[in-house]
Amino acid sequence: MKRVIELTINGSAYDVVISPQDLLIDVLRQKLDLTGTKKGCGQGDCGTCTVLIDGRRALACLTLAIACEGRQILTIEGMEKHGVLHPIQQAFIDKGAIQCGYCTPGMVLSAKALLDEHPAPTEHEIKLGISGNLCRCTGYVKIVEAVRDAAARLQAAADCGKGA
Template sequence: MKKLISLKVNGKLYEVAVSPNQTLVDFLRNELDLIGTKKGCEVGDCGTCTVLMDGRPVNSCLVLAVQANGREIQTIEGLESPEGLHPIQKAFVDKGAIQCGFCTPGMILTAKSLLEKNPTPDRDEIRKAISGNLCRCTGYQKIVDAIEAASAEMSKRQ
């Protein structure tokens, strides 16, 4: 039996009926066609499915869609603005922190949450924040560089 939920995704309100066992990642990808949220390990180890729930990073493979009732969800698709790429997205491109791109949406959303709480993190704080997001391509150095560059750019804008 489906359950009616109400949630905001990328600023848009949805009222939908979902199966009680449907994960948030499956809901986002299959019902809303927001395929920027990736499915990786499906057990919460890799972080590729990271989205922001009420501003905090969560593994959407571990959250049931019904648990998102009344919550605000942000996916990578909700980050870009009419002005273009978000400074974190731009920094990832500029610093070469994107190779295969599979981990990128989760990394960027985790970085966004970090920079909202701590606008000027040091490299160790950045590494700790992204420790739940695995990357097999870049070796993390360029990702840390990108988050550091985004921090500097975002600080200039305020």
């Protein structure tokens, strides 16, 4: 049975008609044109569909849309604020952490979940934090560097905020 639910995505409310078996990935991509979230395997193995639900990492290809009612969903489209990239996004560009770009949205969101929880992660924590996201292009070296750099940027911004 189809029904209308309200989803809160990147701070905006959307009314969507869904079937109970509809997956979040398909609702995002096909019904809402939020195509920044990628489908790499559809089986929860590659991490390209990573989004944050109530601040926690979730795989949109394994998540039923209906289960997301009343929860805060963050997709890659919600990372940029007023045309300014999030420091994690900027670090990915500056450090050369992007090649084909297919893993990038999921990777950035995994990095955000990690840094929200561990603002000063060790190298191992960074690798662990992104280990659910496959990247076939980079060998991860520059992605790890970018996450480390993003942590420093966020820390500097936080320190600056305290001083003010």
